[in-house]
Amino acid sequence: MTAQPTPPATPHTDRVRRRRPADRRDVILRSAAKAFSANGYHAVRLDDIADAAGVSAPALYRHFPNKYALFSETARNLADALADATGSIPHDPDHPEIELRGLLAALTGASIDNRRTGGLYHWEADYLHTDDARYVRDIVIAQHRRIRAALRRARPHHDAESADLITAAMTSVVASPATHRAALPARQISDLITGAAMSLSDADLPTRPEADTDPPPTGLSPTSKREVLLTEAMKLFAAQSFREVTIDDIARAADLPSSGVYRHFESKAAILQAAFWRTSDRVTALIADALSSSSTPREAIVALVTRYVDLCCTNTAMLSVYVSEIGNVAPAQRTELRNQQRINVEEWAAWLTRERPELTAVAARFLVQAALNVTIDLTRLSRRPTPERISALGLRLLLGSADSAGADSAGADSAGGSDGVEIGE
Template identity: 75%
Template sequence: MTARMSTSTESARRASRRRPADRRAVILRSAAKAFSESGYHSVRLDDIAEAAGLSAPALYRHFPNKYALFAETARTLADALASATGAIAERPDRPREELRDLLAALTGAAIENRRTGGLYHWEADYLQGDDADYVRGIVVAQHRRLRSNLLRVRPTLDLESADLITAAMTSAVASPATHRAALPVRQIGDLITDAAGSLIDEELSTSPAGSVDETTTGLSPMSKREVLLAESIRLFAAHGFREVTIDDIARAAELPASGVYRHFESKAAILQAAFWRASDRVTVLIGDALSSSRTPREAIESLVERYVDLCCTNNDMLSVYVTEIGNVAARQRTELRGQQRINIEEWAAWLTRVRPGLSAAQARFLVQAALNVAIDLSRLGRRPPPDHITALALRLLLGADDGSDRVEVGE
C-alpha cells in the first residue's frame, strides 16, 4: 500500500512539474494566434486547447466559454499597447521626439505580437459591454496622446486632419502584425517608424472635391448570381458570416432559398466567390494602373489611387476579405494568400524603381503598411475623402520624395 501511494504521489509530482506555471498565459497566446489568423467565429475552443497542450476540460477551468477567452485576449493585447506607450516619457517641450518614441514603441509592440496582433481588425465587432469599453478606453487614450503631440508639432493643423493623420500613423505601425513578410526586427522597427513619422508633415488638401457621397450606391446588378453575391457580401459585412443564413440571403435577393442553390452549392461557396472577387479586382487594378502609366512614380500613384477607390466603393467586400478569411477552406485560403503575395511583389517591384535605395523586402513592408492604411481609413465610421487617404498612403510609400524622378519607363 505504501509503495503504491509513493508511486502515485511521485507521478502526481512529475505531472505537476510538467504543467507550465503560466498555463493561463499559454492559453491566451494560443488563443490570440488563432483569433488573429482565423477570426472569432472560425476558432474552436478544442483547437485552442490542443495548441496550448491541454485538454478541453482543463481550458474550461480557466475560461467558461469562447467569448470570455476572446475578451481576455483582446484586453491582453490592449494592455501590451498601453504598456508600450506608458513607458515613453512625456516631453512637452519636444513633441516631435515624443511622437517618434511613441510610434517606435507601438511598432515594437506590433512586431512582438506579429502572430497575434491581427485581431485588432475585428475586435470591435465582437467585444461587448465592459470589455468593449476597456479596450476602447486604451485605444482612445493612445490616439489622444499621439494627436496631442502632433498638434504641438503642427499647432495650425485642424482637428479633423489631426485625427486622420493620427489614425493613419496608428494603422501604419500596426501593419507588421497583419502579414508575414520577413525582415530583421531592427530594420522593421526603423523602417515602419520612419514611414509613420513621415506622415506628421503631410499636408492634406482642404478641397472637398474628393469627398465621398455616402448616399450614392450606384446601380444594382441584374444577374441573379450577381445579386446573390452582392447581397451576401453586404450581409456578411454587417452581421458576420456565421450569423447569416441561406434564408437571409434568399430574402435579401428576393428569391426562394432553392434559388440560391441554383447558383451556389453552399454558403461557404458564396464566401469563397466573394473572396476571389475581391482578389481578382485587386489583380485587375494593377494591370489597369500600369497600362495608364509612363514612369515608375506614375505607376505607384495610379496603384494607390485605384486601390483607395476600390476600398471606398467596395467597402463591404474589403471588410469581408479582412475579417472572414478563417471561414474559407484551407486550400482556398492558401491560394488566395499566394495571389496576394504576387500582387504585393508587383507593387514592391515598382516601388524599388522609384526608390532604388530600398531593398525588395523593405518595399514589401511599406506596401503592406500603405494597403493597411487604405483599408483601415476607408472603414472609419466617418470615412475621409479618398484623396486624403491616397495622400497618406503615398507618403508612406514615397516618404518626402519630391517627384523629381519622373523617368520614362525604358530610358
C-alpha cells in the same frame, strides 16, 4: 539503497509532460490569441486551442468557461500591451517631435512583439461585448488623443481634422507588421515602420470638400441573380458576421426563394469563397490597369494607390468581410488567396524599388503592406475620409517626399465624402 534509473521517455510520458506547462493559463492565452488573429473568432474551435497549447480540453475549461472568455481576455491583453508600451514614454511638452517619435516607436515595438496575435485589432470590436469593447476602446481613444496632441504641438499647421486623420493613419502604419509575415530583423522593422509613420506628420493633405455628406450612389446594379446574391450577401456578412447570417436572410435580401440561392451556390460558405475570389481578382486586375496607364515607376505607384483606394471606397462591405471573415474560408482556399495576395504585394514592391532603389525588396514590401493597411483601416471608419486624402497618405508613405502627396494623388473632380476620424472625439 541503489538509485533507480529514470525510465525512458515514451510518447505517453512526453505527452503528459507537454500537457503540464507551469504557466498553463498564459500558454492557453497565447495560443488562443494566435488562433483568433489568424482565423477569426467564429472559425476557431476550443479543441484546436487546447491542442495548440498542449493541454486537454477539460484543463482548458478549468481556466476559461467558454470561447468568448478566452477571446475577451486576449483582446484586453493586446490593449494592455499597447497601453504599457506608450505608458513608458514620458510626456515632453518642450520636445513634441521627440515624444511623437517615441510613441510611434513604442507602438511599433508592441506590434513586432505581437506579430502573430496583433491582427485582432482589425476586428475585435465586431465581437466584443459591451464592457470588453469599452475597455479596449478607452485605451485606443486615449492613445489616439495622446499621439494627436503630440502631433499638433510638433506640427501646429495641421487643423484638427487633418491631425485626427494623420493620427489614425500613423496608428495603422505602426500596427501593419502584425498583418503580414514578411521577415526583417526587429531593429530594421522598427526603424523602417517608425520612420514611415513619422513621415506622415508632414503630409500635405488635399482640402476636403465643403459638403459634409457622401454624394448619392451612381450607376446601375447588375441584374444577374448570382451577382445580386453576392452583393447582398456581402452587405449582410459585413453588418452581422458570416456566422449570424442564414441562407434565408440572403434569399430575402436578394428577393429570391431560399431554393433560388442553391441554384447558384451550393452553400453559404461557397458564397463567401466566391466573394473572396472576386475581391482578389479585382485587386489583381487593378494592377494591370494601373501599369497599362503608366510610363514610369512613379506613375505606376500613383496609379496603383489611387485605384486601390477607389476600389476600397466603393467596395467597403466586401473589403470589410475580406479582412474579418478569412477564417471561414476552407484552409486550401485560404492558402491560395493569401498566396495571390503576396504576389500582388510583390508586384507593388517591385515598382516601388524601381522608383526608390535605396529600398531593399523586403523593405519595400513592408511599406506596401503599411500603405494597404492604412487604406483598409481608413475606409472602414464610420466617417470615411475622402479618397483624395487617403491616397495622399498612401503616396506619402511609399514615395517618401512631401510633394508626392499633392496634385498627383487627387483629381479635383473626384467624389468626396465627409472627413474626420471617429476615434478622435
